[in-house]
Amino acid sequence: MSVHNPDIKRVTTHTIQELKNKGEKISALTAYDFSMARVVDAAGVEMILVGDSASNVMAGHETTLPITLDQMIYHASAVVRGVKRALVVVDLPFGSYQGNSSEALRSAIRIMKESGAHAVKMEGGLEIKESIVRILSAGVPVMGHLGLTPQSIYKFGTYAVRAKEEAEAEKLMEDAHMLESIGCFGVVLEKIPATLTKTVSQSLTIPTIGIGAGPDADGQILVIHDLLGINNEFKPRFLRRYADLHTVMTEAIAHYVDDVKANDFPNEKEAY
Numbered sequence: 001m002s003v004h005n006p007d008i009k010r011v012t013t014h015t016i017q018e019l020k021n022k023g024e025k026i027s028a029l030t031a032y033d034f035s036m037a038r039v040v041d042a043a044g045v046e047m048i049l050v051g052d053s054a055s056n057v058m059a060g061h062e063t064t065l066p067i068t069l070d071q072m073i074y075h076a077s078a079v080v081r082g083v084k085r086a087l088v089v090v091d092l093p094f095g096s097y098q099g100n101s102s103e104a105l106r107s108a109i110r111i112m113k114e115s116g117a118h119a120v121k122m123e124g125g126l127e128i129k130e131s132i133v134r135i136l137s138a139g140v141p142v143m144g145h146l147g148l149t150p151q152s153i154y155k156f157g158t159y160a161v162r163a164k165e166e167a168e169a170e171k172l173m174e175d176a177h178m179l180e181s182i183g184c185f186g187v188v189l190e191k192i193p194a195t196l197t198k199t200v201s202q203s204l205t206i207p208t209i210g211i212g213a214g215p216d217a218d219g220q221i222l223v224i225h226d227l228l229g230i231n232n233e234f235k236p237r238f239l240r241r242y243a244d245l246h247t248v249m250t251e252a253i254a255h256y257v258d259d260v261k262a263n264d265f266p267n268e269k270e271a272y
């Protein structure tokens, strides 16, 4: 296996748009730390999202709501130091942009200034239009996020598929067009019917990045720990596991424990 498009030196929002224009799918994954970001970047992924899923995956919270702006900046700055090629996008966390557009702008600027990331992502449509406009006006690229928006989990109550009903599907389509018209460079579509993803992706010029949204998004994203099978509890139907690192890691660690107990580690060569 080799890295795709080795000629691309640095992926920008324009590169992502060009991939859609020429019909090449966009690959994206999350990362939350330096070491993981280095691996993900070197393997050829075009976009790395420092997701607020760090709240679940890194900190063990039930939802994405508790993670703070300072914590997102800590994760994002570590990721940026590990990335040479991919576009680095950072989730604005819950509470850092919903209040008003001035607060949203301040949060986005803090992320850009303190982490060195290239863009931010925000959940929602019309409700947050003014905030997105302000951030875009400051020259910060923004990615939208529609469908299942985990920061609103307590409004919806479940992580079930979104926009199955006609009215919700129409609202999503309107929001997607609004995001494109104000200048967002892309939009994440999470857990919506595959047919709706196809319709939205074909009618937008900007790229869509799907998760649990079927094969017709312009790109795909997964949480890196899910893809690698580090997590063995999270098993939604949309997830494909490409490795069983949970087993690999558990066996390696158990082996180390055995060796320590047996006085086998360290040996003579491993001592000074």
Ligand SMILES: Nc1nc(=O)c2c([nH]1)NC[C@@H]1CN(c3ccc(C(=O)N[C@@H](CCC(=O)O)C(=O)O)cc3)CN21
Pocket: 052, 053, 056, 057, 064, 150, 158, 159, 160, 161, 191, 222, 223, 225, 226, 231, 234, 235, 236, 237
């Ligand atoms: N590890 C991880 N992976 C993710 O993809 C992820 C996070 N964390 N945290 C933030 C959000 C939350 N996401 C979610 C959460 C649940 C489902 C889900 O489908 N859960 C169950 C129950 C769904 C239901 O209530 O019907 C499933 O089996 O599908 C999907 C995406 C996606 N994001």
Ligand SMILES: CC(C)C(=O)C(=O)O
Pocket: 030, 049, 050, 051, 052, 053, 054, 091, 188, 190, 211, 221, 222, 223
């Ligand atoms: C699942 C992706 C799209 C996300 O928003 C996250 O990881 O926080």
Ligand SMILES: [Mg+2]
Pocket: 051, 052, 053, 064, 091
């Ligand atoms: Mg997120």
